[in-house]
Structures are given as structure tokens and as C-alpha cells.
Amino acid sequence: MDIRIGGGPATGEEVAAVDSVLGPPTSGWESGQRTVADTRVAYGGHDARSRRHLLLPALNSVQDRMGWISRGALEYVSTRLSVPPAEAYGVASFYALLATEPRAPMVAHVCDDIACRLSGGEEICRALESTLGPAGESKDGRSTWLRSPCLGLCERAPACLLQRAGSGEIHKEVASAPVGAADVEAALRGGEWPSPATPLVPQAGNSELRLLRRIGVVDPESLEDYRRLGGYSALRRALELGPEGVIREVLDAKLVGRGGAAFPMGRKWDAVAKASVRPHYLICNADESEPGTFKDRVVMEADPFALVESMTIAAYATGCEQGYLYVRGEYPLARRRLENAIEHCRAMGLLGADIMGSGFTFDIEVRRGAGAYICGEETALFNSIEGKRGEPRNKPPFPVQAGLFGKPTVVNNVETLINVLDILLQGGTAYAAIGTEGSTGTKLFCLSGDVVKPGIYEVPFGTTLRQLLELAGGMRAGRSRAILLGGAAGSFITDEQLDVPLTFEGTRAIGSTLGSGVVLVFGPDADMGEAVLRIARFFRDESCGQCVPCRVGTMRQEELLHRMVSGRTIGSPDDELALFKDLAQAMRDASICGLGQTAAAAAESALKLGLFKSNGTINGSTH
Numbered sequence: 001m002d003i004r005i006g007g008g009p010a011t012g013e014e015v016a017a018v019d020s021v022l023g024p025p026t027s028g029w030e031s032g033q034r035t036v037a038d039t040r041v042a043y044g045g046h047d048a049r050s051r052r053h054l055l056l057p058a059l060n061s062v063q064d065r066m067g068w069i070s071r072g073a074l075e076y077v078s079t080r081l082s083v084p085p086a087e088a089y090g091v092a093s094f095y096a097l098l099a100t101e102p103r104a105p106m107v108a109h110v111c112d113d114i115a116c117r118l119s120g121g122e123e124i125c126r127a128l129e130s131t132l133g134p135a136g137e138s139k140d141g142r143s144t145w146l147r148s149p150c151l152g153l154c155e156r157a158p159a160c161l162l163q164r165a166g167s168g169e170i171h172k173e174v175a176s177a178p179v180g181a182a183d184v185e186a187a188l189r190g191g192e193w194p195s196p197a198t199p200l201v202p203q204a205g206n207s208e209l210r211l212l213r214r215i216g217v218v219d220p221e222s223l224e225d226y227r228r229l230g231g232y233s234a235l236r237r238a239l240e241l242g243p244e245g246v247i248r249e250v251l252d253a254k255l256v257g258r259g260g261a262a263f264p265m266g267r268k269w270d271a272v273a274k275a276s277v278r279p280h281y282l283i284c285n286a287d288e289s290e291p292g293t294f295k296d297r298v299v300m301e302a303d304p305f306a307l308v309e310s311m312t313i314a315a316y317a318t319g320c321e322q323g324y325l326y327v328r329g330e331y332p333l334a335r336r337r338l339e340n341a342i343e344h345c346r347a348m349g350l351l352g353a354d355i356m357g358s359g360f361t362f363d364i365e366v367r368r369g370a371g372a373y374i375c376g377e378e379t380a381l382f383n384s385i386e387g388k389r390g391e392p393r394n395k396p397p398f399p400v401q402a403g404l405f406g407k408p409t410v411v412n413n414v415e416t417l418i419n420v421l422d423i424l425l426q427g428g429t430a431y432a433a434i435g436t437e438g439s440t441g442t443k444l445f446c447l448s449g450d451v452v453k454p455g456i457y458e459v460p461f462g463t464t465l466r467q468l469l470e471l472a473g474g475m476r477a478g479r480s481r482a483i484l485l486g487g488a489a490g491s492f493i494t495d496e497q498l499d500v501p502l503t504f505e506g507t508r509a510i511g512s513t514l515g516s517g518v519v520l521v522f523g524p525d526a527d528m529g530e531a532v533l534r535i536a537r538f539f540r541d542e543s544c545g546q547c548v549p550c551r552v553g554t555m556r557q558e559e560l561l562h563r564m565v566s567g568r569t570i571g572s573p574d575d576e577l578a579l580f581k582d583l584a585q586a587m588r589d590a591s592i593c594g595l596g597q598t599a600a601a602a603a604e605s606a607l608k609l610g611l612f613k614s615n616g617t618i619n620g621s622t623h
């Protein structure tokens, strides 16, 4: 038995939106025309359920066209895919970019996260509040605005994602930065839209770089141009080496993952290549939702063919025939560029059957997230693709044993994957000579906040934070109040720690982390209490709610930090500090996944450093 949703049949437009993903129904059992055969035979159930992975694409399609997902639309999708309506509702209500209540068709998602706050993001929200009304309300029924977590445009902050629902050309999405309140308001009132943000890459054109050398040089829409600059010579080399040879080079390179967990890539690839269960799947994790992070976006927007080539090599080495590129919903330009690149590669025999005449078959499908940071966690990502709520799974089993659809799966971050090109062209041993023993190669860093030249930078591992900041023209005020290293799940450090070598081991030694490569500088006058509260809100919002330590812990943490910042402590400030430590410990020890395990890290470091004033009630403030 299942809870029915009710709410009337789907409209013609809603049906068209769903059918554009699923195709028209083929029987009365799937909401199609009822035929005589339908009255005698029940069929379609297994087939329909095997397409459950199309649930999120179908919901995204309805959202795109209608601006929200009505009960009728949900019923229709549920019937088509044979998914219990309550489960479909559970999925639709999981994602921030999907609305399950009526919403105006035009929406501005205005970033009020940490980097944008440093550039006036909060002021934009206040201005919109006074002119357009509270977030989520719509005076004219045509447009509204919402607060958003980091949109991955931090180098050009403040940022905004504009969406307009409708069919065909009417549907439009633009991620723009920098924007002002007047730009957002004008667009919402039917005026011109701000143009899409272009990546800020101060090193662009530097031919000595490995990961960024084509950025700004190659035409991201042209396969010919990519090939002119040496594209697809790494795949040719891979085909010469054979799968085992490719894995050997990656092991020799000592490449570790750049998605945050720093796991050796060669070991992961080797395990999947040797797994006897078939098929194998490859997933490129392009969910990039860690506040302050935008490196993968820049690569996908400006050098998309490099990612497609890298994924093809990864699939060849590990025996995968199907790949998924899971791009966060807030990156419309990256998604379009990648879809274009995949189409071109397919047309030229670089994807599909018998790639380059080698007999090897592989294809890539782009999957679009819908606003959920947790879907970047690899097992949550599997559930998201499978059409379930994006909730992490317990490990073991590990993805290399039982991942997507229960099959051996390789999951790699965008930046990790594109390293493979140079590893194959120059050899794993030569690659390992760059950087340090424990952190080989080069690394992309996302510099934002109070730096002179924010943007994405590539440096060899071992470069100090001071050197990296010098490359970016230094800090605007010549000093900082604090620097957030690694993202919201990272930690704050101070100017005394500028000589830390940027390596996995170097940052660990000072109790910090490289995380996703975030370096966010807070100027001397930054309000650190506000920053810490925003991070706490982020984790409370983004917790999937599956396990108690994280679901309740992130909530209690936020409340506690509010009390500390406002000075309205329960008991003495020391009592609050002791409670905070207990909470942090419980989240670290008992949460299922990395979100809960790291949710207290930034606040803990801020408290340790005495970074925020708490109206005189907390000791240790140096402000």
C-alpha cells in the first residue's frame, strides 16, 4: 500500500515535459491509451521500474517547463516509472532546485554564502527584500527570488542564478556574477538578463601549466581546435599501452583524488578493472558544491573536451562501457558545453562503439543535479542517479565492489581525471617528480575573498600558501583576519601559518586540510561570527537528515553558535564551549558520512583561534 498524492491529473504540458524524457507511454498500465490487451495482460511493471533512474531527469524536465512540480505531474511520473508516489515525492522534495509547491516561473537564486557576503551578497538580499518582498514571495505571480548557498562563482562574487520556466526557447538559465541588486531586480521585472559569468583564470595562456594550459586558448565548442592543440593524443597513447599499462602509469604517478578524500586513483582503477562482476560504471563527480569551490566549473566550461577524453581513458583502463557525468544543477553553461563536446565526440567516433577503431565501446551521459551538496558524496550520488533520495550509503561495500546499480564503479573528481592526460603523455614517473613525495603533480586552487586577483590558480604541490597568495597579487589589505582553507568542511588558519606547504601532509600537520582547494581570504574587518554562522546554516540545510548525530547535531551546533555570537549563552561561555566540543565529537565519531564528520571543523577552528567576538562573553577574541 502507498500514500496517494491526489491533486488532479497532469496537464498536457506536464505530460509533454515527462514524455520528453521517458518517451510516450506504450500501454494503459503506464497512463497511455487503454487497449483491449491491457485489460487481459499486466505488463510494463518490470520495464518501468528498470527506468527509475530517469526519475530525476523527468522531475527536472517538469521543473524546467512548469517552474514547479504539481501533485498531478508527480502522479504521472510515478505511474510511468512504477514508483510509489510517496517515494517520488520524497525525491522531488529532497532537492532545493525542485519546487513541490506553486512557485513563480522566474526565479533568481541569490548567493548569500561566505565569499559573496564579502562582496555585498547580503546587501543584495536586503535590497531585494525591501523592493520585491521576502524571499520566496511573489507580488506579481511571475517572479520571485530565493537565497542560495554557494553557486560556484566565488571568484566573481556576488553571484546569482536566474531561471525562467517554460517550453522551448522560453526556458532559460543563466549563472551570472558579479551582479548587483538592480541587475537582479531588472531581470525579474522582465528586463535584460545579466550575461553569464566567464571564468577568471589569471594564469590563462601559460603554456607551462598542465591543467590550465588550454584555458582561454582552446575554443570550448570545437573538437577540431582541441585536437589542433594536441587533444586525443593521450587516448591514442592509452590504446597503445593497453588497460594494464594505463593503470601502471597512474600508479607510478602516485596520483591521488582531488575531490577531497585524497584516495590513490590507481588503486581504485585497479580494483574495478579486476572486478569480475559486470558491467562496470564510471562516474565523473562534477557536483562541486563545497562553498568557495569553482575549479571544476572552470575546467568544464573552458576545456570540456579534455574531460571527455580523460573519462574515455578512465573507462578504457577499468573496463566501463557506460559513464555518467554528474554536474551540479547550478552550472548550466558547463552542462551545455559538456553535452556539446559529447555530441561532437560521438559524431567523430571518439565515443560510442569501436572508439578510434580499437574495438572499445564507451559512452557518456550527462546527469544534472538539482541543488543538493550531499549528492557530491559518492554513494549519495549513486542514489541520486538511481532515482532515489540523495542519501549516502554505509560503506562497506565500497563503490569499487558495489556502487552504481550495485555494480563495480569508479568515481573520480573532474580535476583528478584531467591529470590523466599529462600522466600518459609524459609518463607516470615524470609526473611523480613534480610536487612532493606524498602529494605529486600540480593542484588547482580556488582563490576568492579579499585577494587582489581572485580566480583559479595551478601550482605544484609544495608551493606555500604565501607564494600562492603572491601569485594572486597578495591580500588586499596586506593581511587577513583569517583564511579558510579547504572549504566549509575545512578550517580557518591565520597569517602566522602562511608558510604552510600546500600538500596533503603539510596542511594535515597544521591541523587543516586541502579539501577541495579553497583559499578564501577574510580581510581584517570581516565579521567572522557572521561567516561561522553562515557555514553552520549551510551544514544544517544540507544534512540529508538520515542519521541522528548529523541531523540533530548540525541543528544544535547552529543554535549554540547563535547563542555564542549574540552573547545570550545558556550558562557560562565555558559551558557552551564544552557543549560545542561534545557535539563536534559526537558528529565526528557517529555520523555516517563526511558531511556530518566535518560539519563542526570550521567553527571549531574559529573558536580555537578566537576569531569571532561574542559580545564579550567568549574569551580569546583577538579582534
Ligand SMILES: Cc1cc2nc3c(=O)[nH]c(=O)nc-3n(C[C@H](O)[C@H](O)[C@H](O)COP(=O)(O)O)c2cc1C
Pocket: 256, 257, 258, 259, 260, 261, 262, 263, 265, 285, 286, 287, 288, 289, 290, 373, 374, 375, 376, 377, 378, 379, 411, 412, 413, 414, 416, 417, 593, 594, 595
Ligand atoms: C558531503 C560530501 C560532498 C562531496 N562533494 C564532492 C564533490 O562535489 N565533488 C567531488 O569530486 N567529490 C566530492 N566528495 C568526495 C566524494 O565522495 C569522492 O570521494 C570523490 O568524488 C572521489 O573522487 P576522487 O578520488 O577523484 O577525489 C564529497 C564528499 C562528501 C562527504
Ligand code: SF4
Pocket: 374, 391, 392, 542, 543, 544, 545, 546, 547, 548, 550, 551, 591, 592, 593, 594, 595, 596, 597
Ligand atoms: S552524516 Fe549527515 S549528510 Fe551524512 S548520512 Fe548522516 S545525516 Fe546524511
Ligand code: FES
Pocket: 111, 112, 113, 114, 115, 116, 117, 149, 150, 151, 152, 153, 154, 157, 158, 159, 291, 292, 293
Ligand atoms: S558563489 Fe557565492 S559564495 Fe561561492
